[in-house]
Amino acid sequence: xxxxxxxxxxxxxxxxxxxxxxxxxxxxxxxxxxxxxxxxxxxxxxxxxxxxxxxxxxxxxxxxxxxxxxxxxxxxxxxxxxxxxxxxxxxxxxxxxxxxxxxxxxxxxxxxxxxxxxxxxxxxxxxxxxxxxxxxxxxxxxxxxxxxxxxxxxxxxxxxxxxxxxxxxxxxxxxxxxxxxxxxxxxxxxxxxxxxxxxxxxxxxxxxxxxxxxxxxxxxxxxxxxxxxxxxxxxxxxxxxxxxxxxxxxxxxxxxxxxxxxxxxxxxxxxxxxxxxxxxxxxxxxxxxxxxxxxxxxxxxxxxxxxxxxxxxxxxxxxxxxxxxxxxxxxxxxxxxxxxx
Numbered sequence: 001x002x003x004x005x006x007x008x009x010x011x012x013x014x015x016x017x018x019x020x021x022x023x024x025x026x027x028x029x030x031x032x033x034x035x036x037x038x039x040x041x042x043x044x045x046x047x048x049x050x051x052x053x054x055x056x057x058x059x060x061x062x063x064x065x066x067x068x069x070x071x072x073x074x075x076x077x078x079x080x081x082x083x084x085x086x087x088x089x090x091x092x093x094x095x096x097x098x099x100x101x102x103x104x105x106x107x108x109x110x111x112x113x114x115x116x117x118x119x120x121x122x123x124x125x126x127x128x129x130x131x132x133x134x135x136x137x138x139x140x141x142x143x144x145x146x147x148x149x150x151x152x153x154x155x156x157x158x159x160x161x162x163x164x165x166x167x168x169x170x171x172x173x174x175x176x177x178x179x180x181x182x183x184x185x186x187x188x189x190x191x192x193x194x195x196x197x198x199x200x201x202x203x204x205x206x207x208x209x210x211x212x213x214x215x216x217x218x219x220x221x222x223x224x225x226x227x228x229x230x231x232x233x234x235x236x237x238x239x240x241x242x243x244x245x246x247x248x249x250x251x252x253x254x255x256x257x258x259x260x261x262x263x264x265x266x267x268x269x270x271x272x273x274x275x276x277x278x279x280x281x282x283x284x285x286x287x288x289x290x291x292x293x294x295x296x297x298x299x300x301x302x303x304x305x306x307x308x309x310x311x312x313x314x315x316x317x318x319x320x321x322x323x324x325x326x327x328x329x330x331x332x333x334x335x336x337x338x339x340x341x
Contacts, residue, residue: 006210007252008341011101011128014151019126026098035270037316041094041304047341049099049127050274050285051090053082053115054107059134059160079278086277087118091125095273095303102127110137116148123149130154132181134161139168146176153178154212157199166202173207181212185227190235197246204250212252215334217286228332231256258337264319264326266333267340269312281306283315286333 015024029044082104090096102122109115109131122129128151135155145153155178157165172178180203188196200211216227229236236256243251274282279298281291290296291312295305315327330336 006249010152010209014128015100016126019124020100021126023098023100023126027100030271035267035316035320037313037320038308039270039316041307045095045098045307046271046273047099048101048103048272049096050103050105050272050282051082051087052080052106052274052276053104053109053112053118055080055276056111057106057108057134058111058136059108059158080276082112082118082277083114084117084121087121090275090277090279090298091122093298093303095298095307099273100128102129104129104131108134108136110141116141116144119145119148119150128152132156134158135165135168135172136161138172138178142172142175150176154181155179156181156183157203169203169206169208177207177209179210179212180208181214183216184213184229185216186229186233187227189229189239193235193239193242196239197243200243200247200251204247210250210252211247212254215254215256217334218332225332229256230259232259255334255338257332257334262326263337265339266319266330266336268335269315269319271340273307281309283311283329286335287329289329
């Protein structure tokens with residue numbers, strides 16, 4: 001079974017049929033009905049909910065897409081920290097209520113005190129619940145996350161957390177096997193492919209379920225366009241061949257940046273919805289910008305109006321029209337050609 005099929009199989013096994021029935025029916029409608037620029041929530045609502053559960057982090061990675069808003073100290077951080085009551089309020093909204101998959105994001109989600117309680121609540125509602133973490137606190141919380149019913153944990157590996165991850169990873173995987181991810185930079189790909197291969201072998205030997213190579217996107221406080229990897233880069237094609245030969249079905253490969261012509265298959269502005277815990281709405285997973293102006297906050301607006309914010313409608317129009325270029329924020333996003341699920 002390929003890594004991508006394994007991912008979908010793993011996700012499907014986490015569905016609780018009775019509790020998830022409205023969410024599965026919503027997914028069927030999404031898959032059956034044509035995408036339109038203006039999309040009423042009475043046709044279908046998004047399939048994936050991304051919730052920024054904290055703006056705090058115990059790392060400060062230069063290419064993190066939320067680096068521009070995290071690590072700002074002061075009392076205001078508590079307003080942006082998730083609690084069970086705040087999560088209940090979000091998922092009582094029709095725009096989020098029938099999302100099949102929930103991604104709990106940060107910052108660093110394991111800094112949230114109520115995380116296990118939040119996960120348990122979402123699982124009881126019939127959601128598949130994933131989270132991504134830098135893993136620094138994972139060894140001490142992995143058993144509680146498992147009891148809460150977490151569906152999938154992704155651990156992001158960086159130079160700054162590698163020592164802790166290598167120390168704790170075998171123990172973590174004995175309790176609950178995790179998936180790993182590495183942000184793939186062009187400079188690293190071209191200068192140290194053997195090091196990346198050795199790392200991947202160590203991760204599999206430690207019991208990880210997969211390794212996903214996230215393609216670098218020029219976001220964060222210091223965007224670097226020279227680190228972008230396109231789908232025709234010889235070093236990338238050779239590296240991928242070597243990895244798949246050495247570790248068959250272990251690596252997941254999100255699309256690299258497309259060279260022209262663009263194939264505009266991205267479904268994110270239909271399939272995904274995101275917000276922080278005070279209701280500020282994200283545009284999509286490929287940018288750290290949020291919606292602005294009227295109908296940009298989940299708690300202040302009609303959900304149908306939020307889902308059809310002028311920014312989202314304009315992006316959908318450009319993605320649907322074969323004669324137009326993609327929106328500007330999509331051109332440097334490696335998901336432009338990904339069809340979603």
